[in-house]
Amino acid sequence: MMVLRRSARLSATPSKAASPLLQARTQTNKAGRAPPSSSKGVTKARKAPEKNKGALNSKVKKTPLPPKATTAPAAGDGTAGGHEAAAPQNIFDPSTTTTSSTNRSLHSTPPPLDRPVELHGTNAPLLTPHGSSVVAYPPGSSTEDASPRKTGRPRPTATTGTLLDQALAHLIAADSRLEPVINQHPCPLFSPEGLAEPIDPFRALVVSIIGQQVSGAAAKSIRDKFVALFNTTTEGQGDDPANSGGNIRFPTPEEIIRLDIPTLRTAGLSQRKAEYIQGLSQKFVDGDLSARMLVNASDEELFQKLIAVRGLGQWSVEMFACFALKRIDVFSTGDLGVQRGCAAFVGKDVSKLKAKGGGKFKYMAEKDMLELAAKFAPYRSLFMWYMWRVENVDIAVLNP
Numbered sequence: 001m002m003v004l005r006r007s008a009r010l011s012a013t014p015s016k017a018a019s020p021l022l023q024a025r026t027q028t029n030k031a032g033r034a035p036p037s038s039s040k041g042v043t044k045a046r047k048a049p050e051k052n053k054g055a056l057n058s059k060v061k062k063t064p065l066p067p068k069a070t071t072a073p074a075a076g077d078g079t080a081g082g083h084e085a086a087a088p089q090n091i092f093d094p095s096t097t098t099t100s101s102t103n104r105s106l107h108s109t110p111p112p113l114d115r116p117v118e119l120h121g122t123n124a125p126l127l128t129p130h131g132s133s134v135v136a137y138p139p140g141s142s143t144e145d146a147s148p149r150k151t152g153r154p155r156p157t158a159t160t161g162t163l164l165d166q167a168l169a170h171l172i173a174a175d176s177r178l179e180p181v182i183n184q185h186p187c188p189l190f191s192p193e194g195l196a197e198p199i200d201p202f203r204a205l206v207v208s209i210i211g212q213q214v215s216g217a218a219a220k221s222i223r224d225k226f227v228a229l230f231n232t233t234t235e236g237q238g239d240d241p242a243n244s245g246g247n248i249r250f251p252t253p254e255e256i257i258r259l260d261i262p263t264l265r266t267a268g269l270s271q272r273k274a275e276y277i278q279g280l281s282q283k284f285v286d287g288d289l290s291a292r293m294l295v296n297a298s299d300e301e302l303f304q305k306l307i308a309v310r311g312l313g314q315w316s317v318e319m320f321a322c323f324a325l326k327r328i329d330v331f332s333t334g335d336l337g338v339q340r341g342c343a344a345f346v347g348k349d350v351s352k353l354k355a356k357g358g359g360k361f362k363y364m365a366e367k368d369m370l371e372l373a374a375k376f377a378p379y380r381s382l383f384m385w386y387m388w389r390v391e392n393v394d395i396a397v398l399n400p
Contacts, residue, residue, distance in 0.1 A: 111196035112139035113161025119378040120299050123163075123190075123326040126291040127200040129252040129284065134291040160195045167328065167379040171386070174375040177345070178386060185389045190382060195326055201294050202284055203250045204324045209276050209311045210269070218268075225267035230255050253281035276311025283309060294325060302327075322381045331373045331380035339363035341387025342372055350391065 116137040117123040125135040137156065158166050167190065172179045188194050210226065211219035230251035256264075257278055264274040283289045289305065297305065299321075306317040318332040332338050343363040344350050353363050361369075376383035 111160065111192040113159060113192055115139045115160045115195075116156035117158050117160055117163050117195065117328075118156050119158075119328055121327070122295045122297075123160075123195055123328065124324065125196070125198045126295060126325075127198050128291045129200070129202045129250075133198060134295050136295050160192045163195070163328070164190045164192075164382075167382045170379050171376055171383060178383075181386050181389055185386070187382060187385055189323065189385060190326065190328060199324045200250065201291055201320075201324060202253060202280075202289075204320060205280055205306075205309075205312065206250075206256075206277055208316055208320065209273055209280070212273070212311075212316075222268040226264070226269065227251065229259065229263065229267055253284035256281040257285060273311070276309075279310050280312075299327065299329065322384070328381045329378040331370075331384050333366045333369045334360070335384075336363065337391060337393035338384055338387050339369065340393070341390040342369050344390050345387060346372065 115135070118136060121136055123136070125133055127133050139160075164187065168182055168187075172182065207219075207223060210223050214222070227248055227250060231248055261271065261274045261278065264277065265271065269277070280289075289309070293305070294302065302321060302325075303314075303317055306312050306320070307314060312320075315332060315334050318330055318335070321327045322330040322332075339361065340350050340363050343353060346364075348364070350363060356362065364372075373380050373383055
């Protein structure tokens with residue numbers, strides 16, 4: 001199986017840049033900060049009062065921000081121009097992989113705040129390849145609707161409006177050193193807006209395979225040519241989806257398996273990637289994989305099913321579970337960016353560890369990473385997101 005790209009290959013500041021972030025509990029920062037939400041977790045209001053500058057999900061001006069990385073992207077990564085993003089983006093956001101005006105306005109409608117969410121389930125609304133949608137709990141579901149007797153799943157303990165506050169309170173209670181990092185970097189991924197993003201899991205997985213081991217620009221070019229194979233062009237438009245006026249449609253699994261490998265390769269795919277995409281499509285056609293299955297599967301079932309697909313390794317599945325499915329308790333020990341963040345968080349000199357070398361876990365042993373992350377369960381996806389922030393890693397590796 002091909003070795004997948006790691007987000008840690010992307011730009012990051014030297015370890016000393018993380019120091020002000022982790023040591024930002026200064027005397028000036030202590031004044032005027034409201035206490036974090038109760039660890040019991042449920043708060044009804046999403047908007048903090050204007051005077052409450054220290055709310056968990058707001059920026060604290062008194063805490064110095066680390067400098068942004070401006071190093072050029074390494075070969076094979078997905079950065080654009082090498083400039084550090086203000087925060088990691090959602091690499092599976094459909095609005096970044098289409099020119100459709102419909103998807104550009106995904107966030108124009110206020111997101112629901114009352115939809116129940118699970119700590120070990122898929123919390124994103126999923127789109128099927130044929131246009132319908134699947135969600136574990138529709139907005140407005142009552143407690144009775146979400147009862148284990150009816151759903152066969154544990155009773156939800158949060159909603160789309162309370163999950164992030166509940167998770168942030170847990171992280172700070174587990175280790176108060178995270179508080180200045182949290183105050184400086186609001187997390188959009190598990191916000192009500194992030195949880196409302198509809199995700200097409202089939203398209204997300206195909207795009208992730210296309211983006212393996214190539215630059216962001218190359219991945220976008222191949223993806224556009226791949227999609228153009230399934231879209232009728234009009235005179236003068238050529239094969240560029242950007243010229244379609246927003247009418248480009250991503251192919252269904254059935255359409256993909258009807259094309260032979262040589263035709264798929266004309267989009268710029270390698271022989272192996274074309275085989276991977278056809279194999280993935282076949283699993284969706286056969287029903288081995290589906291939006292419904294991805295919603296209902298436990299964490300263990302999800303990883304078992306997806307890692308069995310040729311072309312999807314452990315890291316790809318971890319990123320898909322976190323960013324696309326919005327599963328809140330994912331932790332990737334194999335991601336070098338997470339390793340660097342964890343090492344810096346516990347006080348190690350990352351620059352020295354990088355120069356020293358030491359194999360796959362040169363920054364921090366896997367056992368030590370798991371022990372560190374254990375206290376942040378069941379919100380380890382959020383802890384992982386903040387470890388990327390500690391080291392200023394741009395993780396938008398599949399961004400076109």
